[in-house]
Amino acid sequence: MLLQGRYRLIKRIGKGGLGKTFLAVDEGQFPPIPCVVQELLYETLKSFEQKAQQQQELGKHPQIPALLSYFQQEQYFYLVQEFVVxxxxxxxxxxxxxxxxxxxxxxxxxxxxxxxxxxxxxxxxxxxxxxxxxxxxxxxxxxxxxxxxxxxxxxxxxxxxxxxxxxxxxxxxxxxxxxxxxxxxxxxxxxxxxxxxxxxxxxxxxxxxxxxxxxxxxxxxxxxxxxxxxxxxxxxxxxxxxxxxxxxxxxxxxxxxxxxxxxxxxxxxxSQKSKIVSQNFPWQYSHTLTGHSAMLSSINALAFSAQGNILASTNDQKNINLWNLNTQKVLASLSGHCQAVKSVAFSPNGKILASASDDKTIKLWQMETLTEIYTLLGHSHAVKSVAFSPDGEILASGSWDKTVKLWNVSTGVQICTLAGHQLHVSSVAFSPQGQILASASYDRTIRLWQISCQKLKNCPCYTLLGILSGHTWAVLTVAFSPDGKILATGSDDNTIKLWEVNTGQLISTLVGHSWSVVGVAFTADGETLISASWDKTVKLWRVSTTEEIVTLSSHTDSVSAVAVSQGQLIATGSKDKTIKLWQLVE
Missing domain, CATH: 1.10.510.10 (Transferase(Phosphotransferase) domain 1)
Known part of the structure; x- marks a missing residue:
């Protein structure tokens, strides 16, 4: 039997309740090489793809066979794995x-x-x-x-x-x-x-x-x-x-x-993680924010104010909740969007809050009066990410219309549109120096843009510096290190990649999560990277060595958002409808 025109089944070497296993040869290689093909029964394509992602992750260990390919043919699903002699x-x-x-x-x-x-x-x-x-x-x-x-x-x-x-x-x-x-x-x-x-x-x-x-x-x-x-x-x-x-x-x-x-x-x-956990781990669980009408749905996004005393959170209830971190209570709820809010960001001086929604709009809010300043219109699809430039004068937005737009914060006027991604734009981030904007997309790439808006005039103001490729699934999140030298990206392929910004070279791939990585953030000193995943965990990584430090496993459902304050407080939001806070204890 020949599968996909290249994998020829030689003999059955195993059979169980979930399927059959065959010795095979890959005739697409010259000379043909042996491999192992598993024929599996699954109810849905989604469940099979999750199985394949799981095996792909495990196959990175030298004592587990690598996954070479996977596909569906007729009513069966197939995994092609390395043959171990x-x-x-x-x-x-x-x-x-x-x-x-x-x-x-x-x-x-x-x-x-x-x-x-x-x-x-x-x-x-x-x-x-x-x-x-x-x-x-x-x-x-x-x-x-x-x-x-x-x-x-x-x-x-x-x-x-x-x-x-x-x-x-x-x-x-x-x-x-x-x-x-x-x-x-x-x-x-x-x-x-x-x-x-x-x-x-x-x-x-x-x-x-x-x-x-x-x-x-x-x-x-x-x-x-x-x-x-x-x-x-x-x-x-x-x-x-x-x-x-x-x-x-x-x-x-x-x-x-x-x-x-x-x-x-x-x-x-x-295991580095085991060594670290046995010591006095400096990040200590502090509090869980619950018990308010704001927490009736899963958390979509989080952002700390510049002063670190306010946390903004969003959910599927269309509003933005502002938490007083001194009292752990909601001090205000901003409403105005007509669909779920998927991203929030504070301006560097903390006076303005930007929110992006599935309703295709971005809203700017005055924090002093808690009132709406502008509604920014222009995207033709859901807006999934917003970020302020370090000087607070430009707002970048990424949308499922495959574009990134730059906006004049003072006037609410659109400056320009950055086009080129082939699929949805999922995340945007400015470098700390404000000269580079990174955009991540479902097209599996990250684009780096040189931003040079002179006096914020409505003119072409960008240059494409390069395209970073390497993730095998959608790229969902991006973050620059505090010194602007490293870009961290998280993906549906369950990995985090660290890139050298100046050269575009891949530094390292961080492996450890078992599901999509949906959030990444650096601590203020740049020494630690935090990653959030749908596998219900948050992981901390030592940037200098790329070693995993510890896993925070307090959430009972997928972690959907992570944020870090300058005062060294970590906030994590989850589909379990809670926000958890972690404080750095010196």
Whole structure:
């Protein structure tokens, strides 16, 4: 069978409740190269695309097969993945015999960091077993971990709703944790399956036979070769304790994370995030803004006033709410838009607030009197983003009509239109020096514009400096570093990219979110980047090293907005209808 005119299926190598797996060759390459094709059954194209994005993210880890392509053909959906040359551990134990203690220690050391990588992205594999762990042939030439976890067909992204629902049992019964067999899999379920895998490799006995149902306990030690000798080994006793805790039937008595197991083994936890969290993290949760009629719908946008004492928030109720951060109460609600407000921005002196709406208009508000100054008309579609120039004299707006417009703040007159994007413009931002404007678009690009409006005359006032390409999905948000040297962009491809503004060169791609990145912001000192994602999390990154510092996971639904004040306060807004505040504690 030939798919897409290039992927020829050779033989079926797996079958489960969610589909089939085939060994295939990619005839679109010369010479043809082997690959693995999964044929999956999904109800909707959207659910399949989410699965593909999930696999694309996971495939960035060297011990998980990379996703090469995905597509729909007739009623089936297909994932094309890297073919890993090697032997799965079920075959290894058949051919080479039971594993010794040292080999099992190595399996734990190789696979626990991968499971931590998976769970950090809110994903449960749900089918860890010897057949789905491949030992590379030949070994990794770089001396890195030699085991690869395959078959993510049963994997799922965990949401808060999952705590309230039950699914059908999935995975292999011999290796599945008790809670997984009842449709309630958790992150620790994968650790249980890893523990069962280890005792199978130590004994080459079916896990069903290693569990004493009458006494509800594991009896794997009874099947060890040279049992008496091994029980004298203190190192083996420590391995036994770790395996026993991995195999606890009650979830609360089990290891809760792979990092916990790594620490119990006496190994260093290499995850930067784990190191930082264990120290005194300087950003401390401060308050949740709730309990007002303003919070009856999800938050769309946030902005701090220049003084940092007022927070503006928008929602789908068409109004803008101004919060007094000293009292955590709404001091005023501005109404006038006839559709949802999607962006707000304060002028640098804090005297004017700009709001952009799906009603195709932008409004300027006088903060002293809380009255409307102008309604700016000109866009032919929803306006999704507004930004003031550093001197406060120009307002930029980005719209789904594919254009960016510049406005004279003093007069409300349109100065010029920046055209060139092929799809919706999602976000605009001025550099701190005011000479460059960045615009992000669903066309997967960011455009950098040189702005040179002399005395704000109605004349051509811009030059296209360059187009930044690299994101594989829509670019949703942009932000300049305080010194103007770095541009951060967030995308539907779940990544953040850092660009050197002067050259347009890509500095780094930050990977960690498991869903779209919808907001990015730098702290006032430029040392930290904050990112907000639909995966319900906010992440902090160290700009100098591009390492993830910590994940803030307090929201119960998608995070839709993030803002940072000069006074070092972070505000995050979510579809869970709340705003959360985080204060920097020196």
């Amino acid at each position: 090697g032997t799965n551990l079920a075959q290894v134990v058949e051919e080479e015999g039971v594993f010794n203690e040292t080999q099992v220690w190595q399996i734990l050391a190789d696979l626990l960091p991968v499971l931590q990588f998976i769970s950090d992205r809110h994903i449960i594999h749900r089918n860890i077993k010897p057949k789905n762990i491949i030992r590379r042939i030949p070994p990794n030439p770089k001396g890195e971990a030699n085991l690869v976890i395959v078959d993510f067909s049963a994997a799922k992204i965990v949401t808060e709703v999952d705590c309230l629902t039950t699914e059908n049992s999935i995975g292999s019964p011999e290796y599945a944790a008790p809670e997984q067999t009842t449709g309630k899999a958790v992150f620790a379920s994968d650790l249980y399956s890893l523990g069962v895998t280890c005792i199978y490799l130590l004994t080459h006995i079916s896990p069903f036979d290693l569990f004493d149902i009458a006494n509800s306990c594991w009896v794997w030690r009874d099947y060890l070769i040279n049992k008496g000798h091994k029980q004298q080994d203190t190192k083996h006793l420590r391995l036994g304790k770790i395996l026993d805790q991995l195999l606890q039937n009650i979830v609360s008595q089990r290891f809760q994370s792979a990092n916990e197991v790594i620490e119990a083994m006496g190994m260093e936890v290499k």
